[in-house]
Amino acid sequence: MITIKDLRKVYHQGQREIIALDGVSLQVPKGSIHGIIGHSGAGKSTLVRCLSLLDRPTSGSVAVNDVELSSVGQREIRQARRHIGMVFQHANLLDSRTAAGNIAHPLEIVGTPKAQIEETVNRLLGLVGLAELGTAYPSQLSGGQRQRVGIARALAGDPDVLLCDEPTSALDPATTDEILDLIKDLTVRLQLTVLIITHEMNVVKRVCDAVSLLESGRIVEHGSLAEIAEHADSRLAQALLPLPQLSAENQGFEDGQEETVLDLTFGPGNANRPVLSGLARHFDIDVNVISGSVESLGSEQFGRLRVALGPGTDRAAVVRYLEESGVSVNRPVPNSEQDSSEKGAQA
Numbered sequence: 649m650i651t652i653k654d655l656r657k658v659y660h661q662g663q664r665e666i667i668a669l670d671g672v673s674l675q676v677p678k679g680s681i682h683g684i685i686g687h688s689g690a691g692k693s694t695l696v697r698c699l700s701l702l703d704r705p706t707s708g709s710v711a712v713n714d715v716e717l718s719s720v721g722q723r724e725i726r727q728a729r730r731h732i733g734m735v736f737q738h739a740n741l742l743d744s745r746t747a748a749g750n751i752a753h754p755l756e757i758v759g760t761p762k763a764q765i766e767e768t769v770n771r772l773l774g775l776v777g778l779a780e781l782g783t784a785y786p787s788q789l790s791g792g793q794r795q796r797v798g799i800a801r802a803l804a805g806d807p808d809v810l811l812c813d814e815p816t817s818a819l820d821p822a823t824t825d826e827i828l829d830l831i832k833d834l835t836v837r838l839q840l841t842v843l844i845i846t847h848e849m850n851v852v853k854r855v856c857d858a859v860s861l862l863e864s865g866r867i868v869e870h871g872s873l874a875e876i877a878e879h880a881d882s883r884l885a886q887a888l889l890p891l892p893q894l895s896a897e898n899q900g901f902e903d904g905q906e907e908t909v910l911d912l913t914f915g916p917g918n919a920n921r922p923v924l925s926g927l928a929r930h931f932d933i934d935v936n937v938i939s940g941s942v943e944s945l946g947s948e949q950f951g952r953l954r955v956a957l958g959p960g961t962d963r964a965a966v967v968r969y970l971e972e973s974g975v976s977v978n979r980p981v982p983n984s985e986q987d988s989s990e991k992g993a994q995a
């Protein structure tokens with residue numbers, strides 16, 4: 649488990665103070681993956697540096713499994729770093745070493761006995777699906793295979809935490825999915841605690857259990873994917889479950905007609921239930937679907953629908969009926985607002 653409490657990092661440039669992290673608090677349970685998403689300059693790299701002990705926070709604390717890391721002395725820092733494995737955007741392998749040699753490197757640095765290194769490297773090569781490629785050099789490996797070596801190297805010290813900084817940004821979509829599935833599998837198998845820094849919403853959708861939106865050094869939205877999906881007007885929800893874009897002029901409703909239009913979010917509990925036909929029958933009204941999408945978030949299905957109710961419908965009663973059926977109901981968000989929210993959450 650990672651526990652971050654009120655983390656602040658202030659840089660000084662001459663007279664200027666730059667607040668890179670402004671009171672970040674976060675808890676990531678063991679065995680789960682938490683995504684951090686945010687604009688350039690939001691503070692993501694600073695957060696990674698403070699968590700990996702490459703930089704000292706100005707104040708606040710970071711603990712892994714209740715062991716406080718942010719206050720360890722210079723001498724114990726190497727030992728403390730062993731709790732944390734790092735996966736980088738470009739695997740950052742040593743070109744002069746084979747895949748096995750790269751995985752062995754951190755173990756050699758801390759003086760691990762040779763026989764133990766060999767046993768660990770072979771086990772890790774198997775774990776990341778490269779059992780046959782231990783003698784290959786980075787130049788002989790594909791981008792995905794290099795990242796597998798990078799992941800194995802991050803696991804060499806038997807860490808509790810994996811910090812992944814844009815781990816798939818340099819990979820094509822199919823390889824991205826393979827690497828994400830590997831990270832997910834390892835998280836469960838080894839009961840790791842994983843933080844993924846990313847600007848890609850599909851990374852969050854595919855593997856994260858929870859996500860935080862970082863903006864100007866602060867977490868402005870956060871929650872499990874199910875919690876976020878329920879708040880359809882939040883910026884993360886609009887990025888996770890976007891409604892297909894209607895034209896700028898045609899948002900599916902006329903000015904003044906917003907009252908009859910609803911945005912509905914269906915979660916795993918009701919995504920497969922005939923809620924809308926039940927609604928139409930119950931109130932004896934027409935329900936017109938204007939726009940909709942269904943997304944897999946982790947292993948669960950979520951859906952968003954924009955619907956228009958027939959004239960004369962008792963809107964309050966309909967909203968009550970839908971909410972009692974477990975559907976989240978929101979006012980429609982105009983296209984212009986949705987555009988800027990998606991950019992904010994995706995950048």
Ligand SMILES: Nc1ncnc2c1ncn2[C@@H]1O[C@H](COP(=O)(O)OP(=O)(O)OP(=O)(O)O)[C@@H](O)[C@H]1O
Pocket residue numbers: 659660661666667668686687688689690691692693694695
């Ligand atoms: N060493 C430093 N000295 C001074 N200011 C810094 C330093 N490192 C980062 N900053 C500032 O702190 C803020 C957060 O930067 P950071 O690199 O953490 O953002 P980021 O979200 O990682 O951005 P990107 O996605 O572009 O890497 C920015 O305003 C940046 O200019």
